[in-house]
Amino acid sequence: MSDAQTKPRNILGLIAIAAILGAAPLMLWLGKGRLAFAYLALSIAAGAGFFMAAIAGIVSPEPFAGIDPSTVISFPLWAVAVAGLLHALVLRPQSLHRPWYSRWYVALPSIAILGLAVTFGIRTWLYQPFNSPSESMQPNLMLGDYFFASKLAYGAGSDPQRGDIAVFYGTRDEGVVYVKRVIGLPGDTIEMRQGRLFINQTEVPRVRVDLALAVHSEQKLTFYRETLPGGASHVIGEISDVEFADNTAPATVRPGHYYVMGDNRDNAADSRFPQQLGTVPRENFIGPMTVRFWNSQGVPLVGRPISNPSTE
Structure with missing residues (x-):
């Protein structure tokens, strides 16, 4: 079934749809279904490719400092929209007969509804984006980092692993999301002695390292590579070994709970502070960090x- 038209689509309408909704709805309105899906795929590829280029170091976040990813992603999408508009202007004189899906009440909202449904499904069951609002996980998560957490990793009976950078809900402030590193598993005994981490009465080895990336901090940090039981290793930052939480009483992790710590050891509210966080129950965990894809402060991802x- 199609609607016969004697006049081409209005040029101002084409421009408005391209500017507001993008190339895919534009092609639907023009009656070009295959091209609509082609431009939809191109838009997805352009957005994903931009962030993949940032991950690879090809694109630097520095020129976009202070701009969040939802705005940054509009730049490659606008480029696709302009290409789609130029293409539509070429096709416009011949596009006089259009199928049912070219009606405005189908063409204009359909791509948006599809996009929202796909986004909802990905965020709910696969990967959810988060950002790092503090310096507590430096040098591994910088202030302004945006990253994905896997919603699948802790499902189907899988539990947080020692060394994971995990996203979870707080224990004292309902609904507030935290990101910290999993240090202690159920049954472990965790203790800090003069700035050194002990797990089950055994000192966790650490080796001093230098970093290629500059790390912003009000006080100078010294960096160490720490290796946990089971082989997980990561870099931590410390002001000194005589700070407020560098000596703690032994704490045994309850069943079904996990002991978490910030990598910026002297600037993190974590399980060392029972009144603020304490150990985290299994049901509070959302998922582990998988990949950083942007930094709104202009810090490189490489x-x-x-x-x-x-x-283990």
Whole structure:
């Protein structure tokens, strides 16, 4: 079934749709279904490709400092929209007969509804984006980092692993999301002695390292590579070994709970502070960090310390 038209689509209408909704709805309105899906795929590829280029160091976040990812992603999408508009202007004189989906009440909202449904499904069951609002996980998560957490990793009976950078809900402030590193598993005894981490009465080895990436901090940090039981290793930052939480009483992790700590050891509210957080119950965990894809403060994504997963 199609609607016969004697006049081409209005040029101002084409421009408005391209500017507001993008190239895919524009092609639907023009009656070009295959091109609509082609431009939809191109838009997705352009947005994903931009952030993949940032991850690879090809695109630097520095020129976009202070701009959040939802705005940054509009730049490649606008480029696709302009290409789609130029293409539509070429096709416009011949596009006089259009199918049912070219009606405005179908063409204009359909791509948006599809996009919202796909986004909702990905965020709910696969990967959810988060950002790092503080310096508590430096040098591994910088202030302004945006990253994905896997919603699948802690599902189907899988539990947080020692060394994971995990996203979870707080224990004292309902609804507030935290990101910290999993240090202690159920049954472990965790203790700090003069700035050194002990797990089950055994000192966790650490080796001083230098970083290629500059880390902003009000006080000078010294960096160490720490290796947890099971082989997971990561870099931590410390002001000194005589700070407020560098000596703690032994704490045994309850069943079904996990002990978490910030990598910026002297600037983190974590399980060392029972009144603020304490140990985290299993049901509060959302998922582990998988990949950083942007930094709104202009900090490069390349040159970050490498974290090695546990072999347990």
